[in-house]
Each structure stands twice: as structure tokens, then as C-alpha cells.
Amino acid sequence: MNRQIRRLTVGVLLCFLVLFGQLNRIQVFQAQELQDNPDNTRQVVANYSRPRGTISTIDGTVVARSVEVDTALRRQREYPEGELFAQISGHFSLHFGASGVERTYDTELAGQTPELELRNLADLFVDRDRSGSLVLSVRADVQAAARDALGDRPGSVVALDPRTGEILALWSWPSFDPNLVSSPDIAQATEARSLYLLDPRNPMLGRTYQERYFPGSSFKVVVSAAGLESGLVTMDQPSYDRQSTWTPPLTSRAITNAGGSVCGGSLAEILRVSCNTAYAEMGALTLGPDVMAEGAEAFGFNSRPPIDLPAPALSVFPTDYGEALSTPGADQPDPAVPGTVFENTPSLAQAAIGQHDVSATPLQMALVAAGVANGGNIMQPHVVHELRDADGGLIERYEPEVWRRAMSPANAAALRQAMIGVVTSGTGTSMAIPGYEVGGKTGTARLAEGTASTHAWMIGFAGPPGETPHVAVAVVVLAEEGAGEQSGGRVAAPVARTVLETALSPAAPPVTPPGSEPEPDPGT
Numbered sequence: 001m002n003r004q005i006r007r008l009t010v011g012v013l014l015c016f017l018v019l020f021g022q023l024n025r026i027q028v029f030q031a032q033e034l035q036d037n038p039d040n041t042r043q044v045v046a047n048y049s050r051p052r053g054t055i056s057t058i059d060g061t062v063v064a065r066s067v068e069v070d071t072a073l074r075r076q077r078e079y080p081e082g083e084l085f086a087q088i089s090g091h092f093s094l095h096f097g098a099s100g101v102e103r104t105y106d107t108e109l110a111g112q113t114p115e116l117e118l119r120n121l122a123d124l125f126v127d128r129d130r131s132g133s134l135v136l137s138v139r140a141d142v143q144a145a146a147r148d149a150l151g152d153r154p155g156s157v158v159a160l161d162p163r164t165g166e167i168l169a170l171w172s173w174p175s176f177d178p179n180l181v182s183s184p185d186i187a188q189a190t191e192a193r194s195l196y197l198l199d200p201r202n203p204m205l206g207r208t209y210q211e212r213y214f215p216g217s218s219f220k221v222v223v224s225a226a227g228l229e230s231g232l233v234t235m236d237q238p239s240y241d242r243q244s245t246w247t248p249p250l251t252s253r254a255i256t257n258a259g260g261s262v263c264g265g266s267l268a269e270i271l272r273v274s275c276n277t278a279y280a281e282m283g284a285l286t287l288g289p290d291v292m293a294e295g296a297e298a299f300g301f302n303s304r305p306p307i308d309l310p311a312p313a314l315s316v317f318p319t320d321y322g323e324a325l326s327t328p329g330a331d332q333p334d335p336a337v338p339g340t341v342f343e344n345t346p347s348l349a350q351a352a353i354g355q356h357d358v359s360a361t362p363l364q365m366a367l368v369a370a371g372v373a374n375g376g377n378i379m380q381p382h383v384v385h386e387l388r389d390a391d392g393g394l395i396e397r398y399e400p401e402v403w404r405r406a407m408s409p410a411n412a413a414a415l416r417q418a419m420i421g422v423v424t425s426g427t428g429t430s431m432a433i434p435g436y437e438v439g440g441k442t443g444t445a446r447l448a449e450g451t452a453s454t455h456a457w458m459i460g461f462a463g464p465p466g467e468t469p470h471v472a473v474a475v476v477v478l479a480e481e482g483a484g485e486q487s488g489g490r491v492a493a494p495v496a497r498t499v500l501e502t503a504l505s506p507a508a509p510p511v512t513p514p515g516s517e518p519e520p521d522p523g524t
Contacts, residue, residue, distance in 0.1 A: 051390070052077070053109045053133035055089055055101060058385050059507050061140035064089045064102065069184075077102075077182045083175035084143060087206040088136065088309070088383055091178035095189050100206070101134065101383060103310050108132040108387055132395060137166035137385040145502035146171040149495040154201060155477040156208045156362040159499050162370035162461060162472040164400040165379030167307075168503050170363075174203040209305070209312045212359035213476055216445030217274045218457040218488065219354030221368055221419065223283055224271055226295020228411040232286055232338055233267060235414055240264045240278035248284050250325075251346040255280045255353070258444065258487075268418040272426035274442060276353050283352025285339050289321040292348065296358075298406045299368050300378060306403055307363065307381045315364040318357045321348050354445060365459045366474035371404065372419060373439070373461035373469040376412035378404040419460065431460055431493040433501055437469070438462040440496070442488030453479035458492035462500045471503040 052075070055064040063085045066075045077092040079085070090100020098106055107113050111130035146157035146169045159169040180192035181204075196204045205211060227233025242264035245254040255276055257263055263275035270278040283292055296317035297303070304314045322343025324333035333340055342348065350356035363381060371378040379400050386397040407415070419439030422428045428440040440460025447453045456477040463469035475492040 050110060051075070051131040052092070053111070053131040053388075053390065055109070055134045055136065057085075057136050057138050057140045057143075059139050059141065063136065064092070064178075076184055079178045079182070081140075082177050082179065084140075084147060084171075085138070086175050086178045087172055087204075087208065088138060088170050089178060090310075091181045093182045093189060094184050095186050096181060096193060099204075100309060101136070104308050105132075105134055105384065105387075109134065111390070131390050133388045133390070133392075134384050135386045135388065136383050137161075137168065137398075138170065138383060139168050139503070139507050141505075141507070142169040142499060142503045143171055145169070146495075146499050147173070149498040150475075150477070153477050155475065155492075155495075156211075157495065157499055158208050158362045158366040158474045159503050160366055160370060160381060160472055161470060162374040162379065163468055163470070165370075165381045165403070166385065166398075166400075167381055167383045168471065169499060170206075170208045170383065172205075172207040174199070174201050176203040206309065207362070209307055209309060209361050209363040212313055212315060212361055213455055213478070214445035214447070215354040215358060215360040215365055216443035216455065216457050216488070217276070217279075217354055218365055218368075218441050218443030218459045218474075219358060219360070220271060220274065220279050220352075221372065221415070221441050221459065222296055222299055222301075223279055223287070223292065223352050224267060224415055224418065225299070225372070225407045225411065226291055227267070227282060227287055228415060229295060229298070229407050230287060230291045232291065233282065235268055235418070236266050238286060239266045240270060240275070240281055243277050246277035246281055246349075248280065248346045248349040249341045250343075253346065255349060268421055271418045271441070272421045274422075274427050279352050280349040284345050284349035285341075287352075288335065288338065288340055289319070289342060289348055290335065292351065293317055293319045298404060299371060300364060300404050300406075301360070305361075305363060305367065305381055308384055312363070313361050315360040316357065318347070318351065321345070354443060362474045362476050365457070365476075366472055367404075368406075369419075369440070369459040369461050369474060370472035371406040372412050372415050373463075373472050374412075375409040375468070376405060376407040377402050378406055416461075423460065427487075427489045428458065428460065428493050430489060431458060431497045431500070433462060433497060433504070436462050436500075436504060437465045438500070439469075440493070442493065444487045447479055454486055455479050456486040456491035457488045458496040460496060460500075462504060471500055473499055473503075475499070 052066045056062050062080050064079050067078045069076045090102040092098045092102040111132055150173050156172040160167050176196050183189045242262050244260050244262045245256045247254040257276045263273050264278055301315045301317040304312050324335040325341045327333045327337050327340045347356045351358050367378050380403040387395040423432050423438045423440050427442040431440050443457030445455040459474045461469035461472040473496045475496045477491050
């Protein structure tokens with residue numbers, strides 16, 4: 001009997017130990033994972049009826065706010081601008097959780113950070129609104145300009161300040177109305193969300209930073225930077241043969257220039273006219289896969305950008321091009337020697353013109369342009385400028401930080417001048433803005449071999465002459481069935497110009513949050 005009691009006691013103790021371990025695993029080690037799970041709406045339910053701070057643009061447009069309603073929940077989230085900022089703000093739904101800024105900064109908006117919960121000792125004894133309000137770096141006028149310029153064509157626009165990483169506009173069409181998804185009426189919210197999810201265009205997806213596309217010839221900026229940084233390419237050498245087609249080793253399929261044009265020369269010239277044959281040869285033989293991969297990763301490819309929005313996609317540059325097969329003039333192949341042929345050299349040639357398995361988000365390509373504009377430094381991209389308390393007092397302001405050092409200042413300056421040449425006399429002349437220094441790179445990305453459908457790209461920067469450019473931009477207008485070929489210079493560049501012009505104009509003065517006005521001087 002005693003033996004059975006001991007066994008029972010040991011068994012019960014083991015059960016308690018297992019239960020104790022499981023509770024600790026869930027409550028301690030998996031707490032953040034469970035809280036971040038989009039299917040977990042418990043925290044949203046708890047926060048829904050509490051005061052929740054506003055989200056506004058840096059020039060004072062209210063993006064999201066809570067309004068009092070005569071229901072048991074007491075409050076409802078409202079988005080006055082509808083779809084304009086939906087893919088930035090996201091939604092805050094009782095039934096489906098949160099997305100966008102509403103999700104990333106949930107604790108700040110709900111006032112659950114230590115800084116907001118205890119501004120001073122007196123807060124322990126009073127019932128006050130402890131919610132936090134966010135001021136975005138986004139400018140409402142630039143966001144609206146991006147929307148209007150793109151129109152009802154599927155695509156994306158990103159504009160940012162290359163000096164700080166502050167996002168000025170982040171727009172994709174189609175978008176969605178977060179008011180419908182955030183409705184406390186479960187039937188209405190479910191119907192709206194279901195219709196959006198059934199739409200093959202996926203309007204709830206933040207395509208500016210969550211979707212990848214072939215970058216096409218806009219990727220030639222990255223290839224140029226890789227060549228300059230490696231020392232294998234200068235602004236003068238090599239000079240590539242003038243030709244209309246070039247056939248990589250190990251294939252009979254030739255790479256052609258747009259419209260069958262003949263081009264060649266040194267770096268500035270082949271970038272100006274977007275010469276496919278020269279860049280394919282540069283990537284495949286002059287640089288090789290290792291230099292190409294290092295150059296792409298220096299700009300952030302194969303890494304997720306540290307933007308303060310949920311689930312950013314990483315842009316991809318393939319790194320496996322097989323074994324080295326031969327080196328011209330050598331008995332044994334040496335992968336470090338320019339001119340080495342690899343098993344997948346034809347694919348590398350295609351990658352050098354932004355095709356094959358290369359893919360990039362519009363945000364990533366905006367960061368490429370920003371890195372060249374900012375002396376080779378890519379700043380961390382972010383959409384939130386500052387956090388304030390319910391009375392308007394400043395809690396925290398975002399400080400710029402370098403994310404990638406993509407290239408040296410000297411090489412960035414040289415490439416910047418080459419990109420200016422693209423706009424002054426190359427394929428991007430329709431992006432020129434009188435009185436400003438504008439640089440860019442067009443891109444025409446073919447969706448598949450033998451099809452006429454193409455994505456149209458434009459990336460670039462602009463600012464007063466002699467200064468670090470104030471704005472960098474990326475535009476992609478996606479191919480539509482039956483639309484045929486569309487080029488970056490003809491389709492995307494005018495959109496980019498409109499956005500740049502708006503961003504370069506003086507912004508409306510920011511609205512001073514209530515309670516943050518300076519105290520009057522008693523001597524006046």
C-alpha cells in the first residue's frame with residue numbers, strides 16, 4: 001500500500017511539474033509570440049473600449065482616431081481618410097485584430113508603455129487618459145499626389161527622405177477602407193474582409209513593402225555600384241562593345257537591347273541608355289556571382305528592411321550559380337578571376353538586368369536610390385516621426401540611424417552623377433524638374449519569355465543643386481492583361497516626377513498637438 005501511495009505521489013508531483021513547466025513556457029517564453037499572433041484578438045478586445053490615441057500625419061491630417069459611440073464598447077476606431085492611408089495605418093478590429101501601424105505601435109496607442117502609464121507619481125492616484133498619439137513622417141499632400149498620379153493603375157509608390165529614412169508617402173492601388181474591416185458590427189466587418197480577401201488584387205496587402213517584383217533595368221544601379229565597389233569597373237573602364245545582342249556562354253539564347261538598338265561604352269553611357277548587352281556582360285563575366293551578390297546584399301537584398309510596419313518582405317538576389325567551369329586563358333577555373341564561366345552563367349547575365357530570379361519590393365528600390373543619393377549610406381526606413389501623450393507632451397522622437405553602408409562616398413558621388421545623366425539626356429528625361437537636380441533609372445521588367453506584358457519602373461532622387469537630395473522615390477506600374485509593353489521612362493517616370501515635385505514643395509506647417517504649446521513669457 002505504501003509503495004502505491006509513493007507511486008501516486010510521484011505521479012502527481014510529475015504532473016504538477018509538467019503543468020508548471022508548460023505554464024512558464026506559455027507565459028514567459030512564448031508570451032510575445034502569442035501576443036503577436038494575428039489570430040489572438042484577446043488584447044484587442046481588452047483595448048477596444050479603452051481610450052486609444054490618434055494617428056496623424058506630420059502636416060496634421062488625422063489618419064485614425066477613436067470616437068465615442070452609444071454601445072457597450074463605448075468607443076469605435078475611425079479612419080477619416082478612408083483608403084488613402086490604409087496600408088500604413090492598417091486597421092484595428094474587434095474581430096480580426098490589428099494591422100499596420102495600429103499593430104506595430106499597439107501598446108503605445110493603448111497607453112501601456114511605462115512612459116505613458118506613469119508620467120509622474122500623481123498619476124497613481126488619478127483616473128486619466130494615458131493613451132499615446134503617433135505623428136507619422138508621412139505628408140498628406142505627398143501621399144495624395146502619389147494616389148492621384150498613379151490613378152487606377154495597379155502599382156506602388158514610395159517616397160522617402162534619404163537623409164533620415166523618413167517615409168513621405170507609401171501608396172499602392174488598389175487599397176481598402178479600414179473603416180469597414182474595423183466596424184464593431186461583426187456581420188459588416190466579416191463581409192467587408194471576406195470581399196477584400198477574395199479580390200485577386202489583394203487590396204489589404206501592403207504591396208509597397210510586402211510584395212516583390214522583377215526590378216528590371218532599375219537593378220542596373222545595384223550592378224553599377226557593385227562594379228565600382230569591387231574596383232573591377234570604373235567610370236572609364238571597361239568599355240563594352242557596341243552591339244544589339246550579346247549571347248552569354250553556355251547558351252544560344254541572346255540578350256537584346258530594347259527595340260533592337262545598338263549600344264555600348266563605359267559605365268555612365270551604358271547606364272544613361274540602359275544598355276542590356278553591356279550590363280549582362282558586366283554581371284556575367286566582369287563581376288561574377290560573388291561580387292554581384294555582395295553588391296546586392298550591401299543594399300539590403302536578402303534581408304528584411306527594418307521598417308516599423310509588420311512583416312516586410314525581403315528582396316531577393318540569388319546566390320547559387322553553380323561551380324566554376326572555365327577561365328579564359330587558364331588551365332584551371334578560378335572563381336575569383338573575372339571572366340570565369342559558371343554552370344549558371346546565362347542566369348547571372350539575366351540577373352544583371354533585373355530578371356531571372358531577382359525580385360524586389362518598391363521600398364527596397366527606393367532605398368537603392370536613397371543610398372546613392374545619401375553618399376552610400378542607407379538610413380533605416382520608418383513611418384513614425386514621434387510619440388506624444390494624451391496632452392500633447394513629447395514622449396519620444398525617432399532618431400535617424402544607418403541601416404546599410406552600401407558604397408563609399410566617392411563611388412556614390414560618381415554613380416549619382418551617372419543617374420543625373422539618365423534624366424538630363426537618357427531614358428528618364430520625363431522625370432526632369434526645372435530648378436532641381438534630379439537623377440534616376442528607368443526599368444522595364446518583362447514578366448515571362450515571349451510575352452509583351454511588362455512592369456514599368458522608375459527610381460530616383462531630387463533636391464536643390466549642390467545639396468544632398470531631399471527626396472528619393474520608387475514607382476512601379478504593374479502589367480495589366482492585354483496592356484502590352486509599358487516602359488519605365490514613358491509610364492512610371494511622370495508619376496515619379498509628380499511625387500517629387502510635391503515633396504520638394506514646402507510642407508504645410510505641422511499642427512501643434514493640444515497641450516504642447518510653449519508657456520507664455522511673463523515678461524511680454
